[in-house]
Amino acid sequence: MQTLPRSPLPYSPDVEYIGPDEANSQAELIETFRSIIDKTYSDYGHGFRAVHAKSHALLQGELRVSDDLPAPLAQGIFAAPARHDVLLRISTNAGDPLPDTISLQRGIGIKVLNVAGERLPGSEGATTQDFVLANGVAFPVPGPKPFLANLKMLAATTDRMETGKKIVSAAFRSISSSRTRARSQLQL
Secondary structure, X not given: OOOOOOOOOXXXXXXXXXXXXXXXXXXXXXXXXXXXXXXXXXXXXXXXXXXXXXXXXXXXXEEEEXXXXXXXXXXXXXXXXXXXXXXXXXXEOOOOOOOOOOOOOEEEEEEEOOOOOOOOXXXXXXXXXXXXXXXXXXXXXXXXXXXXXXXXXXXXXXXOOHHHHHHHHHHHHHHHHHHHHHHHHHHO
């Protein structure tokens, strides 16, 4: 079995950092999410999620927890062999349903059903475990303030500048394609 580079860090309150102005950032996040929802409702006549508005797939499946996980991974939901029903949602991060020709970060939300175990405060009695994944190397922002800045930019461009988004997207795809070709030629 492969050796892990470092052990995953289990959650405990002492590893969480709550910044001095995090409550203000949270309030602004809620306000900004609401503005996106209100705008898309006004445009389309029905509600969308504030982010990841466009679903590409909704899937049902099964999560199987292996009985031979390395000790650092065998924690929480993965502590013991099990099978759980799951619901998956594949989406793009914009607050409005943009055409597929606009390249955006993709996300996958996984809702694992019928999960027993200890819960964080406020979720006692819950029976699901949610995982949120994105197709980037890392989550694009390191905390609530930069996330808020990104969200405000997203809100400011919701239902605007679609042609500009298409042009920028095509330019970035072209650059990415050129880099891929250059790397391939270097490897030859």
